[in-house]
Amino acid sequence: MKRIVYREWLLQPQRYWGLLAILAAVIAVGGLSALYMEHHGHWVTGMTNSVVWGVPHVFAVFLIISASGALNVASIGTVFDKKVYKPLGRLSGLLAVALLIGGLLVLVLDLGRPDRLLVAMTTYNFSSIFAWNIFLYSGFAAIVIGYLWTMAERKGNALQKPVGTFAFLWRLALTTGTGSIFGFLVGREAYDTAILAPLFVVMSFAYGLAIYMLVLFYAFDADGRPIGPAMLKRLKNLLALFIAAILYFTLIYHLTKLYGAKNDDIETFFLISGGLYTGLFWVGWILIGGLLPLGIIYHPELSQRRDWIAAACGMVIVGGLAAMYVIIVGSQAYPQEMFPGYSVIQFGAPGDIGGQVAPYSPSFPELLLGFGGVGIALLITAIGVRVLQFLPESLADRDVDPHASARSTA
Amino acid sequence: MATIMTKGVLLALLAAVLGVGSAAYAEGVGDFVLPSSKAASLENCVEPTEYMRRNHFELIRHQRDETVYGGIRGDSHGLSGCVSCHVGYDDTGAPIEIDAEGQFCRSCHAYASVEMNCFDCHATVPRGEAWNHEVAAAHAHLTGSAPIGPTAAER
Amino acid sequence: MNHENESMNQGRRDFLGAAAGVSAAAVAPGVFLHTPVANAAARTDPVTDLHRWGLLVDTSKCADGCTACVDACDSENGLNLQSKPHGQDELKWENQRAVWIRKVKLQDNLTGHVTNLPLMCQHCEHPPCVDVCPTGASFKRADGIVMVDRHTCIGCRYCMMACPYKARSFIHEQVDHKLTRAPRGKGCVESCNLCAHRLDSGDISTACAEACSAEGHQALIFGDLKDPMGPLRQALAKTPSRQIRQDLGLNTGVRYAGI
Numbered sequence: 001m002k003r004i005v006y007r008e009w010l011l012q013p014q015r016y017w018g019l020l021a022i023l024a025a026v027i028a029v030g031g032l033s034a035l036y037m038e039h040h041g042h043w044v045t046g047m048t049n050s051v052v053w054g055v056p057h058v059f060a061v062f063l064i065i066s067a068s069g070a071l072n073v074a075s076i077g078t079v080f081d082k083k084v085y086k087p088l089g090r091l092s093g094l095l096a097v098a099l100l101i102g103g104l105l106v107l108v109l110d111l112g113r114p115d116r117l118l119v120a121m122t123t124y125n126f127s128s129i130f131a132w133n134i135f136l137y138s139g140f141a142a143i144v145i146g147y148l149w150t151m152a153e154r155k156g157n158a159l160q161k162p163v164g165t166f167a168f169l170w171r172l173a174l175t176t177g178t179g180s181i182f183g184f185l186v187g188r189e190a191y192d193t194a195i196l197a198p199l200f201v202v203m204s205f206a207y208g209l210a211i212y213m214l215v216l217f218y219a220f221d222a223d224g225r226p227i228g229p230a231m232l233k234r235l236k237n238l239l240a241l242f243i244a245a246i247l248y249f250t251l252i253y254h255l256t257k258l259y260g261a262k263n264d265d266i267e268t269f270f271l272i273s274g275g276l277y278t279g280l281f282w283v284g285w286i287l288i289g290g291l292l293p294l295g296i297i298y299h300p301e302l303s304q305r306r307d308w309i310a311a312a313c314g315m316v317i318v319g320g321l322a323a324m325y326v327i328i329v330g331s332q333a334y335p336q337e338m339f340p341g342y343s344v345i346q347f348g349a350p351g352d353i354g355g356q357v358a359p360y361s362p363s364f365p366e367l368l369l370g371f372g373g374v375g376i377a378l379l380i381t382a383i384g385v386r387v388l389q390f391l392p393e394s395l396a397d398r399d400v401d402p403h404a405s406a407r408s409t410a
Numbered sequence: 411m412a413t414i415m416t417k418g419v420l421l422a423l424l425a426a427v428l429g430v431g432s433a434a435y436a437e438g439v440g441d442f443v444l445p446s447s448k449a450a451s452l453e454n455c456v457e458p459t460e461y462m463r464r465n466h467f468e469l470i471r472h473q474r475d476e477t478v479y480g481g482i483r484g485d486s487h488g489l490s491g492c493v494s495c496h497v498g499y500d501d502t503g504a505p506i507e508i509d510a511e512g513q514f515c516r517s518c519h520a521y522a523s524v525e526m527n528c529f530d531c532h533a534t535v536p537r538g539e540a541w542n543h544e545v546a547a548a549h550a551h552l553t554g555s556a557p558i559g560p561t562a563a564e565r
Numbered sequence: 566m567n568h569e570n571e572s573m574n575q576g577r578r579d580f581l582g583a584a585a586g587v588s589a590a591a592v593a594p595g596v597f598l599h600t601p602v603a604n605a606a607a608r609t610d611p612v613t614d615l616h617r618w619g620l621l622v623d624t625s626k627c628a629d630g631c632t633a634c635v636d637a638c639d640s641e642n643g644l645n646l647q648s649k650p651h652g653q654d655e656l657k658w659e660n661q662r663a664v665w666i667r668k669v670k671l672q673d674n675l676t677g678h679v680t681n682l683p684l685m686c687q688h689c690e691h692p693p694c695v696d697v698c699p700t701g702a703s704f705k706r707a708d709g710i711v712m713v714d715r716h717t718c719i720g721c722r723y724c725m726m727a728c729p730y731k732a733r734s735f736i737h738e739q740v741d742h743k744l745t746r747a748p749r750g751k752g753c754v755e756s757c758n759l760c761a762h763r764l765d766s767g768d769i770s771t772a773c774a775e776a777c778s779a780e781g782h783q784a785l786i787f788g789d790l791k792d793p794m795g796p797l798r799q800a801l802a803k804t805p806s807r808q809i810r811q812d813l814g815l816n817t818g819v820r821y822a823g824i
Contacts, residue, residue, distance in 0.1 A: 112720015112752030187729030348667030351659025484607030538744030
C-alpha cells in the first residue's frame with residue numbers, strides 16, 4: 001500500500017477568499033441577529049412560554065449531533081481497523097470540532113443571559129444532564145484535537161488506536177447525552193422515552209456522514225483531487241445503512257409511543273393531525289431525509305453519479321433539520337397533558353396557551369443565528385484544511401487500497 | 411499563633427496598600443452621599459463608612475445568598491436597604507433612580523469604572539418593599555410589630 | 566488610624582470568628598447600630614425543613630369568572646407592571662409575559678361538568694426543574710419552596726421544558742418597572758415562590774389565598790404541610806385531594822380537591 005500524502009487545500013486564492021468572504025458574511029449576519037435578540041430580549045423571536053426552544057435549538061442540536069457523527073469516519077478507520085477509511089480520518093476530526101463549535105455557539109447565543117456563561121462553566125448541578133453535556137462537549141473537543149495529533153504526528157501514531165477508541169466511546173456518550181436532554185423530560189408527552197437516545201445516535205451517524213461527504217466532495221472537486229468509485233461506493237453504502245437505521249428507530253419510537261395507550265393523542269398529532277409538524281414529519285423526516293436518498297443511493301444509474309449522491313447527502317441534511325424541528329418544536333407545541341379526561345376550555349388570559357397547540361413561527365433573527373452557526377463550522381473547516389494538512393492528496397482507489405480496488409474491478 | 415501574627419502583618423500591609431489606593435478617590439468619605447437622601451441625615455452607614463466603601467460588594471453578595479437561600483431578609487446588608495437609605499429625592503419629593511447619572515450607586519462607580527448590572531432587575535427607587543430594616547423600623551414605631559406565633563413544628 | 570481599623574476588621578473577619586462581637590464593639594461602634602432593632606417579625610435564621618409550605622385548592626369553591634387570586638398575585642409580585650413591548654402582537658405577548666398563577670377552566674369529557682381552578686408552581690418535593698437546571702439556579706428551599714436564584718440563572722429554559730405544569734415564565738423583554746420585593750429582568754426564568762418575602766417577614770400567607778378569602782370563597786388554603794394542627798393539614802384531613810399529574814410521583818406541595 002502506498003503511503004498516504006496529505007496536502008493543504010490548493011483552491012485558487014480568489015475562489016478561496018471569495019468562499020471565506022461569503023462565510024464571514026453569513027457569520028456576521030448571524031452575530032448581528034444574536035445581538036439584536038440579546039438587546040431586545042426574546043420577545044422579538046417566535047419563542048414564547050409555551051415554545052421555549054425554537055429554531056436556534058434546532059440548528060444547535062443538529063450541529064452538535066452531526067459533530068459526533070462526523071467523527072465516525074475516523075473511528076471506522078482507527079477503531080475498527082478499516083484501512084481504507086484511514087485517509088479520511090483527519091478531515092473527519094476537523095469537521096467534528098468545527099461542527100461542535102458552531103453548534104455550541106448557537107446554543108450559547110440563544111441563552112437568556114449569555115453574559116453569564118462564566119456561571120455556567122463554574123457552577124454545575126450534577127443531576128442535570130445539561131451540565132454533564134457541557135463536560136461532554138468540552139471533553140469531546142479536547143479529545144478530538146488530541147486524536148488529530150495522533151493522526152498527524154508520527155510520534156503519536158502509536159497512541160492513535162487507544163485515543164481513537166476513547167474518542168469513539170466519548171462521542172457515543174455525547175450523542176446519548178444530547179438525546180437524553182430530551183429523553184428525560186417527563187412533563188412532555190413526546191419526550192418521555194429512552195428510545196430517543198439511540199435514535200439520536202443513529203441520526204448523528206447519518207447527518208455527520210452526509211455533511212462529511214458534501215464537504216469532502218466540494219473540497220476535492222475544487223482542487224481537482226480524485227475520489228475513486230470504490231471509495232464513493234463505500235461512503236454511500238454507509239450512508240444508506242445509517243438512513244435505514246434512522247427509519248427503523250423512528251418506527252420503533254412511534255411504536256413505543258403508540259403502545260403506551262395514553263400517548264395515542266401525541267401520535268395522532270405527529271402522524272395525522274399536526275399540520276405543519278405532520279407535514280415536516282412525513283415529507284421532511286421520512287421522505288426527503290429517508291426514502292428519497294435511499295432511492296438515489298440504490299438507483300442503478302443515479303447511484304453512479306457523484307452529483308446525485310451529493311444531492312442525497314443534501315436531502316439527508318434537510319431531512320435532519322426537519323426531524324429536529326419536529327422533535328424539538330413540535331413536541332413543545334403539543335399541549336402538555338395535565339388533566340386527563342378533561343378538556344381545557346380556558347387557560348389564563350386569551351393568548352396564554354394551555355390545552356391546545358401552541359403557535360410558533362420562527363423569526364428571521366433566529367434563522368439567521370442558526371445559519372451563522374453553520375457558517376462558523378464551515379469557516380473553521382475551510383481555514384483548517386487550507387493551513388494544515390488535513391486532506392489526502394488522492395482518494396483514488398489504487399492509492400487508498402490497491403487490493404480493494406482490484407477486488408471491486410474484478 | 412506565629413502564623414496568625416504573620417497573617418495579621420500581611421493583612422495590615424495589604425490594608426495599607428488598599429488604603430493608599432483609596433486615597434486615589436478625590437472625594438472624602440461620605441462625599442458621594444446625596445444631600446437629599448435619608449443617609450445624609452445619619453452619621454454612619456450600616457458598617458463603618460470606610461469599610462463600606464471597600465467591601466460593600468462582598469456584604470451585598472453575602473446577603474444576597476442569605477436572602478435567596480436562607481430567606482433572611484432582616485439584615486441591614488440587603489440591596490433594598492441600600493436603595494431605601496441612599497436614594498436621592500428631587501424637589502417635588504419624588505425619588506430619583508439610584509443608578510441614574512450622578513446618583514449614589516452610579517456616580518462613584520462611574521468614577522471607579524465599575525460595571526454593575528444589578529439594577530437590570532432590582533428596583534432603583536423604593537417601591538413595594540417587602541422587608542428591610544428601614545421598613546421594619548418604621549413599622550416598629552407605628553405598631554410595635556407583633557410577631558406571628560410559632561407553628562406546631564416549632565413548639 | 567483608618568488603616569489600623571481596616572486591618573483589625575479584616576483580621577477579625579478572618580481569625581476571630583465567634584469572638585468578633587467584643588473587638589467589633591471596641592473598634593467600630595457603628596457596626597451594630599442598626600442590627601437588632603425592630604426585626605422581631607423578620608427571620609434571622611435560615612429557613613429549615615421544619616416547615617413545608619403548601620396549598621390546598623378546593624375547586625368546588627373556586628368561582629367561575631373570579632380572578633381575585635390572579636390579580637392579587639400580579640400586584641403582590643409586580644407582574645402587573647410588565648408592559649407589552651412596542652409593536653408586539655397582543656396574543657403572542659400574553660404567552661410571553663410572566664404569569665405566576667392562572668385560572669384554568671376544565672370540562673369533564675364525559676359529564677360536561679365544568680371545574681375552575683388556579684394553577685401555579687406546584688412546589689414539588691422532587692421538582693423536575695431543579696433536576697435539570699445546569700447551574701443549580703433552580704432550587705428547592707429548605708422549607709419546600711421551589712424557586713430560581715436569578716443571580717445564577719443563565720436563561721437556558723431547560724426548566725421550562727421539564728416542568729409538567731407550565732408554571733414557569735421566561736422574561737422575554739427588558740423590564741422597566743419593578744417592585745423592590747420582586748426584582749425582575751430580561752433573560753431569566755421565574756415562577757411562583759409562595760410569596761416567600763411574606764413568609765420570611767413572619768406573615769404566614771400568600772397574596773392569592775388572602776385574596777380568595779377576602780372574596781369569601783376560601784378556595785385556597787395556605788399553610789404548613791408539616792404542621793398537623795395547622796389549617797392546611799386540617800383541611801387536607803377533611804377533604805379528599807390529589808396532585809395534578811399524580812402519576813409522575815413528584816409529591817407536590819399544592820393539592821387539589823374536586824378533580
